[in-house]
Each structure stands twice: as structure tokens, then as C-alpha cells.
């Protein structure tokens with residue numbers, strides 16, 4: 001590339017009055033050729049200059065970016081709480097301080113409450129972080145087809161029937177609901193003591209309706225993902241829309257939907273915001289297509305009534321502790337793969353397990369098998385079940401009992 005500063009001389013047309021017609025014509029022709037030549041040369045130079053300009057612009061952009069990075073090298077993570085006329089209210093992760101700040105105009109349109117953002121030392125928002133962050137993956141358990149079937153669940157046949165009616169039927173035969181002119185229930189709330197099969201039931205109905213199972217634990221939203229609750233709830237519904245047909249399962253919903261307490265700590269405000277997000281997602285649920293939502297709690301008494309209104313969790317299903325017959329069925333399910341001696345009387349074992357949940361009974365079966373192994377036997381005998389029950393009673397002692405009692 002030549003970058004000579006001087007421009008080529010401007011060609012001059014010199015005509016002598018003495019010249020003949022033919023000479024004049026020739027002089028004009030030559031002049032024309034010179035002009036064309038100079039023009040070509042100028043065009044080449046222009047092209048070079050433009051190329052050079054492009055190179056310089058790339059350098060400038062690069063430097064600008066570096067400068068930006070240097071200026072904002074230590075960014076902190078925060079969540080957008082609210083968009084107000086005066087600016088954006090954010091809360092920094094790790095401390096609960098709320099700050100009113102400004103944002104670069106180029107980001108304005110993209111911001112929504114609940115977004116995770118990167119802020120600089122002066123709290124100015126520099127960047128909106130991607131939705132697909134680690135916490136989204138961590139906070140949600142997604143299973144294409146959970147390996148639980150209705151036949152694996154014992155003692156709650158009536159509850160299975162109700163859940164199928166509220167979840168499976170609308171997913172499989174939406175037209176039937178339309179023809180008859182009834183709205184399927186918006187959300188199903190399973191309530192009852194711990195370990196009675198609520199999660200199993202939600203997994204089984206997702207599996208048997210060929211729906212993706214997406215689980216989120218309410219307790220984790222408030223303990224582990226502080227400041228991200230409402231965003232994660234929004235992501236949960238977005239993910240379900242991407243994966244429909246889908247069953248959303250919110251375990252321990254009481255953690256985000258408890259009756260309002262009087263204290264006004266920011267922790268409570270945050271839980272409140274998470275619940276509001278959940279309510280607004282459910283209110284806009286009609287248009288969401290093939291998504292059903294199930295929640296579970298063992299603290300039904302603590303729930304805020306707002307979540308039980310029509311259009312939200314409007315189908316309540318109690319999943320109680322199993323009765324004798326139920327316990328027998330659960331014991332059969334959990335020992336069907338075990339080599340149990342013919343003379344074991346399952347109904348007698350079950351009768352002794354009064355107050356045991358399905359989860360407790362599963363442990364009794366496993367523990368009975370362990371006793372047989374310890375005794376170097378290949379068959380599980382009646383006494384193994386009794387010893388297992390005694391052992392678990394000793395181990396469980398207080399904690400579990402207290403929870404059961406509270407319920």
C-alpha cells in the first residue's frame with residue numbers, strides 16, 4: 001500500500017492557437033487519456049485509504065473493548081428487584097443491601113425484575129447475565145421419563161385416581177375437556193406427612209402421560225439461591241414451555257408460599273417476591289398449553305390462602321400415612337425383589353408398622369434384608385422384619401416423630 005501524501009498533478013490542457021484542427025484533436029485525446037489515468041490512480045488510493053480506515057476502526061474497537069474491560073474489571077453479581085421511574089433497584093448477592101442505580105441505555109429494554117446482572121464498583125449495571133446460568137441447571141431437576149409407575153405406589157389408589165384425572169386426562173385428551181366445556185384444574189396440591197409418596201406420585205403421572213418431569217424444591221429457592229427465586233420461577237415455566245408436554249413439580253411449596261409473617265426483613269420480602277412470581281405464572285397459565293403443575297407440602301396449615309384460589313392450586317389431594325392394608329401393599333412392593341421366606345406373614349409385619357410412612361416401610365424392608373445378609377442367610381425371615389422395625393424405631397427416635405406430630 002502506498003500512502004504518498006501528495007496527490008497526482010492535475011492534468012492541463014494546453015492548446016496553441018497555431019495548432020491545426022487535427023493537432024488540437026490529438027491534444028484533447030491525450031488530455032483525456034491523462035485524466036482517465038489520474039482518475040484510476042485516485043480510485044486506487046481511495047480504495048487503499050478505505051482499507052486502512054477499516055483496519056484502524058478494528059483497532060479502535062478492540063482498544064475500546066479493552067478499555068471497557070479495564071474500567072469494569074471487577075464486576076459483582078446482583079439481581080434486579082424492581083424497575084422504577086428513578087432507576088433500577090438491585091440487590092447485591094451475598095449481602096441484602098438494596099441499591100437504586102442506573103443502567104446503560106442499551107440495556108434498558110432488556111431488563112426485567114429477577115434478572116441477574118453484573119454491576120461495577122459504583123453499582124452501575126454493566127451486563128445482563130444469560131438465563132442459562134448454572135443455578136438454573138442446579139435448581140431444577142429435569143427427567144424426560146422418570147422410572148416410577150403407578151404400580152410402584154402402594155396404599156394411595158384413590159389419590160392416584162384423582163391425580164390422573166387432574167393431570168393425565170387433560171394432557172392426553174384436551175379435546176374431551178373442551179367438548180364437555182370444563183376447565184381442568186389449574187394446579188394440584190398434594191399435602192400430607194413426609195415420605196408418603198407425593199414425589200413418587202408426581203413422577204409416575206409424568207411418566208405415564210409421557211411428559212417431561214421438572215422438579216424444583218421450594219426450600220432450595222430460599223436457602224440456596226438467595227436473591228434468584230423469582231427469576232428461577234420464571235425460568236421454570238419457560239423451561240416447561242420449551243419441553244411440553246411437561247409436569248412441573250414444586251416440592252416443599254410452603255417454603256415460598258407461607259402465610260405472611262409480620263416481620264419485614266428483606267429475606268421475607270424476597271420470599272414474597274418469589275411467591276408473587278409463582279402466582280403470576282399460574283395466572284397466565286391458560287395459554288401455556290400442555291403443562292400441568294403439581295406442588296407438595298407437609299405443612300398445609302402454613303400455606304398462604306392466595307395460592308389456593310381458583311385458577312391456582314385448586315385441586316387439593318391429601319396423601320395420608322398408609323393404613324394397615326396400604327402398609328401391607330407398600331411392604332410387598334419393596335420386598336418383591338427380595339428373597340423372602342414363604343412363611344413370612346406380610347400382613348402381620350404391616351400391622352406392627354402403625355404410624356410408619358411409605359419411606360419408613362421402604363427402610364424396614366431394606367434393613368430386614370441387611371439382617372439376613374449379616375446372618376449369612378439367603379432368605380429374609382419374619383424375625384428380620386421385626387429386628388429391622390425395632391432398629392429403625394431406635395434410630396428414628398425423635399426427629400421424624402416430631403415432624404409427624406407437627407403435621
Ligand SMILES: Nc1ncnc2c1ncn2[C@@H]1O[C@H](COP(=O)(O)OP(=O)(O)OP(=O)(O)O)[C@@H](O)[C@H]1O
Pocket residue numbers: 152153154155156193194195196197198199200201251296297298330333357358359360362
Ligand atoms: N405409597 C408408597 N408406596 C411405595 N413406596 C413409597 C410410598 N411412599 C413412599 N415410598 C418410598 O419412600 C420414598 C420417598 O417417597 P416420596 O419422596 O415420594 O415421599 P414424599 O411424600 O414426596 O416425601 P417428602 O414430603 O419428604 O418429600 C420413595 O422413593 C419410596 O421408596
